[in-house]
Amino acid sequence: MDKKLLMWDETIFKDPDLFELDHVPEYFAHRDSQMQTLMYCVKPALRGTKPINVQCIGPPGTGKTTGVHKLFEEIENVTSKVIPVYINCQSNATRYTVFSQIYKKLFKHSPPSSGVSFHKVNEKITQYLADEEIILVVALDDVNYLFHEGEHDNVFYSLLRAHETNPGARIGVISILSDTGTGFHLDPKVESVFLPEVIKFPRYNTDEILDILDNRVKMGFFPDVVSAGVVEKVVEYADLLGDLRVGIDLLKRSGLNAERQANRTISVEDVNGAYESSKLIHLTYLLKSLKKEEKTLLELISNLEEITAGELYKAFREKTGLAYTRYYETLEKLLVLKLVDTNFTGKGTRGRSRIIKLRYGAEEIQKRLS
Ligand SMILES: Nc1ncnc2c1ncn2[C@@H]1O[C@H](COP(=O)(O)OP(=O)(O)OP(=O)(O)O)[C@@H](O)[C@H]1O
Ligand SMILES: [Mg+2]
Incomplete structure (x- = not known):
């Protein structure tokens, strides 16, 4: 048997999970100032007071979702008095579904599917927060979807004025917007209560992309599978589209290409061959961010x-x-x-x-x- 060829039951991936796009990486670099501001905004909640609201904004693939997941992990590690709720607005684009998600997180089951009004759900949530002295931090990810549905003012208003339903209910909102321009407007009435700290997530530069992908390679593949030249090619493509996701997806696909040919190393041709597909990942997220x-x-x-x-x-x-x-x-x-x-x-x-x-x-x- 040629030692250079991979046996059918062997793999070049040490940890394939690292190349899934929803994986929350251990190594999360070049976002120190954003993480510090996020923590500073949530800190009041750890003392039992209302957190500062946040607006995270930046182009696709710049670590917004990951950063908030990291923050939430941290909160859950230190206290049970602050409960973080992550909501993906693409699948929860109405006030009712957003509040159902919060309800589910607090009570470990969904509200009854019929005959329960939003006000009942809202009341039960705010009552619980006040009684148990729990503070909620709600992240609304891909908040653009609420805009598409015309539900944004409604959702923000209900969250931000929870204390009016029930004094003692405290909720902070982290809104996450995928945007390459500026556009983000709430009703002035809502805006005046939201008053967020704005955290910008700029595109990563070439060196940062290289550093992040290099780490992924070291953690995710066995030694000597990926040469420096191959990493360079992947970085070049990711940089071309300004999207880190393309780099991560390219590593996965070119790795699979190499395995398909029973190769123990990834070649530049494997990367080139994967690019047409990985490029479409960028397209998917880019279109998601459009108005x-x-x-x-x-x-x-x-x-x-x-x-x-x-x-x-x-x-x-x-x-x-x-x-x-x-x-x-x-x-x-x-x-x-x-x-x-x-x-x-x-x-x-x-x-x-x-x-x-x-x-x-x-x-x-x-x-x-x-
Ligand atoms: N600083 C970083 N270090 C390591 N991995 C990162 C970093 N930033 C982003 N990633 C990785 O890049 C991918 C995209 O990141 P993320 O989902 O956080 O982007 P996003 O800003 O939420 O994009 P979108 O606006 O399209 O939702 C993820 O797989 C994540 O693991
Ligand atoms: Mg995201």
């Missing part, structure tokens, strides 16, 4: 191979009723996110016109928009 009108515009572009900027504006206005400035801003955002590309044609009756083109397959985009 409604950005999704609409992208959908319009994806219906056609290419379209001139002028025709596109007409279609956008017809569909949304929005004016030119908003169209222009929205298109610019899609350009910045590298979702679309623009070119000038040689023709056009009144000079050259701008052509808009997709940078991903139309089908891949449409699948993820629906």
Whole structure:
């Protein structure tokens, strides 16, 4: 038997879990200042007072979800008087489902599925908090989904004014927004109670990506499976899209590619071969972070191979009723996110016109928009 070949029951992965995207890594580096601010905001809760509300904001794959999971682990290790509740708003996009999740965390079972009003659920929660002197820290992750459903003001208002339902009920809110621009607006009435400390999660630079992925490689693969050159290639791709997730996914897929050929080491070709698929992970999360009108515009572009900027504006206005400035801003955002590309044609009756083109397959985009 050739020792260079992997036996069917052998693997190059020492710890395959490290390459799953929902894994909370032990090594969480380059987020010290964000973690410090998070802890500072929650600290009042450890003394029995209301925590400071937080708004975490930053592009996909910058450690927002991971950072909050780390914080919550820490809270659960030190006290049972502060209960952290993590809510994924993509699957819980209404006030009722958000509060059902809180209820479930506190009482270890869901509220009865029919005939119970939101007010009953809310009352039971706030009563429990007041009686037991427990402080809640609620993380609303991917809060953009509440905006899509028009439920954001409702949810924030109910959480932030819990003490009005029941004096003694204290709830802090950590809102997590995947965003590459600025947009995040609550009703001014809600905003005036929310008053969050804003924590920015910027993109990782090349050195940081290298450091994080290098650690993943050391912990996740057996020695000598991944050479420095292969790590470099993975970092290059992750950096190209500015998304750490692509790097982690590339490591997993190229590892599987190597195993499929019974190789004991990963080659640069394995990485290249995995890139087309890993790139789509980036697309999935990127589309998740878009606002409604950005999704609409992208959908319009994806219906056609290419379209001139002028025709596109007409279609956008017809569909949304929005004016030119908003169209222009929205298109610019899609350009910045590298979702679309623009070119000038040689023709056009009144000079050259701008052509808009997709940078991903139309089908891949449409699948993820629906
Ligand atoms: N500083 C870090 N150290 C190690 N791993 C990290 C770090 N930051 C992020 N990761 C890893 O990158 C992946 C994406 O991170 P995370 O889910 O926290 O991103 P996010 O900011 O919540 O993105 P999104 O806005 O798309 O939800 C995860 O698999 C996580 O383990
Ligand atoms: Mg996240």
